Amino acid sequence: MTNDEIRQLLAGYATNTLTETERQALFEAALDDQELFDALHQEQALKELLADPVSRAQIRQALEKPRAVRPRWWTWTAAASAVAAAVLIVAVIHSRTTETTIVAVKPSSPVAVQPVEKADSELKPVPQPAPSRASAAKQAVRARPSAATNDRKFEPPPATAPVQLETPPPPPPALTASQQVQVTGAPSQSDARSQSQVQLQPSPAQIGGAVGGLISKADLPPVRYTLLKRAQDGTYQPLSPGVGLKAGDAVRISVLPNSSGYLLLSRQDAAGEWTRVFPATGPGIAVAANANYEIPALPIDVTDAAQKLRITLVPASMIGIASTGQVKTLAAPLKKESAPTPALFVDLTIGPKSVP
């Protein structure tokens, strides 16, 4: 036996577990090793305790009991925290589930863009402009959550009315030309109606999460909209594929603002001036970000002549008014819009053009 093994025999001294040979080896080592001798003396107390039959019986009884397991509260706490964090992350990601965001290329001159040729052209981009127009190239924007559904299914794009996507006359500083016309596949609040969709772009938020979303916020379109046509039963449905507008139709616009603020709709008159259509007074209807609003209250009648409309979003931050969801009105109705405001706007043209 090595010295280490002999020292290990110390554990058997108090319980009288050692054989004669083991005891002999242990004691001989203890005679020459003061430390081992001291340890043996220390064991003497345990030996005397175990020599007492009552104590021995009680200790044996204690050994037969199941082991006392410490409640590892910290383990459960850590696990619960991890689960909560995971749920939170999933919830955040889920809430940022994006819709298809389409960014059309704005030509240098007003050109009517046919959103989709056929139903089977889904996921195809809008015909790209000539390379010379690359400066107005499309811009990927962060997709926004849908107020009605998070269904990301990409439906066949319906044919829309001849919506002309044009450049507004003096573009506001906050909005570049490439941002001015954007058609999205955002479903409306009422149902998961199909939308006019031109191109599917994964958003930065999809890729980079919240950070990417924050970074790309400045690139968001001010609003996204869908034309709704009044059906026979009086309800408003997105334009069906292959169906255009004709004189006498009534349309409304489903608008999805990307930030809270005030929304209003204007129409360009023959003199080129923009006249308020909806609401008649006030700064606009107070809207919350990423919620669908159908405007105007009364539908727009499609006439033989094309109507140029402008959807304007005045962010609450720009006018120092928090979004409260209340419609505020001004004492005097605003008939005309004069000086350019810091608002963001999108122009569209509605006319009796049939979809090819």
Added chain:
Amino acid sequence: MGPLPSGSAEKAARSSREEILEKLRERIVGFAASRLQRDAAEDLAQEVLILLHQKYGHLERLEDLLPLSLQIVRFKMMAFRRKTQRRGEYTQIPVDGIQVPDGAVDPLAAAEQREMRERLIAAISKLGERCRKLFALKLEGKSYAEIQTILGVGSIKTVYTWDFRCRKNLMELMGGGWEAGK
């Protein structure tokens, strides 16, 4: 080599015993000196040897002498502490307050043992399953060889190692020693 004459065998045995006692004295002094003053430690070792010589003169084997000396040392040290207390070396006690021994079990020793038992039981409840099993087998009187067979361990050295670690673990659970504050 032929058998030793009877006188020579007796002489050799006596010589061996004296050798063991000499080593024991050295160890006892070394141990006691770590807890008492050097003079007191030497006195204590001398008292142990006198007792071994006078009362246990018939014991010659190390396996008998060493455990006995350990027990005597332990008792002597406890008595020494009590004696120094009575003498007022640490606390002044009036003569009237000194208790007369009644021949019954020493209440101090009994209290210490009871306390140690409770601490041991509490520590055992925190031991791992293997150590509990090992300790239980030892208390059943099983030898290491038998424990090796019961636990199905390949080598008895493994059992030694396990038991040594369990002892260390148990001592740590009891605060570093079997007896509180010692």
